[in-house]
Amino acid sequence: MKGNTLHLLTWPLFVAIFTLQGLNCHTVKTGAEILLERSSADLYGKKVGVISNPTGVLPNLVHTVDALFAKSLQSTSFKLCAIFGPEHGFRGDEQAGKGGTTSIDVRTGLPVFSLYGKNTTEIKMLFLSSGVDLILFDIQDVGTRFYTYIWTMGNAMEAAGSVGIDVWVLDRPNPLTGTVEGPVLDPAFASGVGMYPIPLRHGMTVGELAKLFCSKFISTPPVLKIIRMEGYKRNMSFEDTKLPFVIPSPNIPSVHAAFAYNGFGMLEGTNCSEGRGTTLPFLLVGHPEFDGNLTDSLRIQANRGLLQGAQFREAYFIPTFSKYEGTTVAGVELFLSSDTSPLEVFLAFIIQARSLYGEKACAFSPYFDYLAGSDKVRLQIEKGASVQEILRSFEADIVAFQELASSFLLYD
Incomplete structure (x- = not known):
C-alpha cells in the first residue's frame, strides 16, 4: 500500500x-x-x-x-x-x-x-x-x-x-x-x-x-x-x-485495418472469417471452402478499372481464435489505397464469393442487417444486383444526409 x-x-x-x-x-x-x-x-x-x-x-x-x-x-x-x-x-x-x-x-x-x-x-x-x-x-x-x-x-x-x-x-x-x-x-x-x-x-x-x-x-x-x-x-x-x-x-491494429473495416466489418454478419485471430484482422478475409479462384476473380475486376486502388494477394491463414479457430482458411489479403472504397471492394468480395462457392460458403446471419443498417443490402445481393447497382441505391439517402449534416460541420 x-x-x-x-x-x-x-x-x-x-x-x-x-x-x-x-x-x-x-x-x-x-x-x-x-x-x-x-x-x-x-x-x-x-x-x-x-x-x-x-x-x-x-x-x-x-x-x-x-x-x-x-x-x-x-x-x-x-x-x-x-x-x-x-x-x-x-x-x-x-x-x-x-x-x-x-x-x-x-x-x-x-x-x-x-x-x-x-x-x-x-x-x-x-x-x-x-x-x-x-x-x-x-x-x-x-x-x-x-x-x-x-x-x-x-x-x-x-x-x-x-x-x-x-x-x-x-x-x-x-x-x-x-x-x-x-x-x-x-x-x-x-x-x-x-x-x-x-x-x-x-x-x-x-x-x-x-x-x-x-x-x-x-x-x-x-x-x-x-x-x-x-x-x-x-x-x-x-x-x-x-x-x-x-x-x-x-482487432483494429492499424490505420489500414480501420480503413478496411468500413466495408469488411460487415463480414461479422456472415460465416466468412474477417481475420480475427490473425495479425491482420479485416485485411485477411476468407472461408475454409474458398480457393485461389476468388483472388483471380477480384483481380480481373480490378484490371478492368473497377475497385480503384485495390490489390489482392491469395492468402491462407489459421485463426488462433474466433471463427474457424485452428482451421486453415483460404481467401485474400487486401491492399487498399486511400482512393479505394472499402465498401465497394467488400460488395465485390461477397458477390464473387457467393457466385463461386454458393450461398452456404458465404451465408448471412441476422446480425448482417444491423451492421448494414437495413435489410436492403442483403436483399439486393441475394437477388443478384451488381456492385454498382447497390452503390447507386444509396445515392439519394446520402445526398439528404449531407444536406442535414452540413449545418453541423466544424472544419473545411
Missing part, C-alpha cells in the same frame, strides 16, 4: 513536467491538447468524469486522463472524480462485446465504470453516483457507423442531459476523411451498432456527430461544448495529421 501511495504522489509530478513538451511536430492539435494547453481554467470548480479509452492520448502518448489527474492534483481548481469506459474497456484490455467491470484504475486510483451495454437510465445512475457535473469525451473513432464508441457517446449525452450534467467533446480526426458513403441506417434496425440514421461512412468527427445527435436525435440534450481541433482539414488522411495512431480496439 505504501508503494502504491508513493507511485500516485510522484508520478503526477513527472507527467506535469512532460505532458505538454515536444508536441509541435504534428500538423493537427486535438481537442484534448487544446484543453490542456489553453482551456483547463474553464474546468474551475468542476467535478469531472472522463469517457475515454487507450486512444485518448496527447501526441507524446501521455493519456489525457493521466494529464488531467496530474493537473488536478497540482491546482486543486477542479476534481477528477471518475473514469468511464466504452466497449473494450478504459485501458483497452477487453475483447469485442465486453466492457469490463467496475474497478479502480491502477494509474490514478480513480474508479472506472463501464458504459458498454448500458442503457441511458443505467448510465444516468452511474453519473449521479460518481458525483460528476461535467463529462469529457475523448476517444478516437474510426469513422464507421457500426463501431460502438459514437453510440456510447450518444447514450452518455442523453443520460447527462436528463440530469443537467454538461458534456464537452474533445474532438479528434476522422481517419476515413470527410468522404460520405454507404447505406443510411433505417431506424427500424436501430441497435447498439447503430442508433441514428447516418451513413455507414459518415464523414464526420465525433464533435460534429455530437452536435448533430444533440440537435436532431437526443430528446434531452445536455449543454454541449466542442473543444475543436486546430489544423484539421476534412480531406486529411490520418497520416496527414502526423498524430500517433493508437489501436482503438484489439
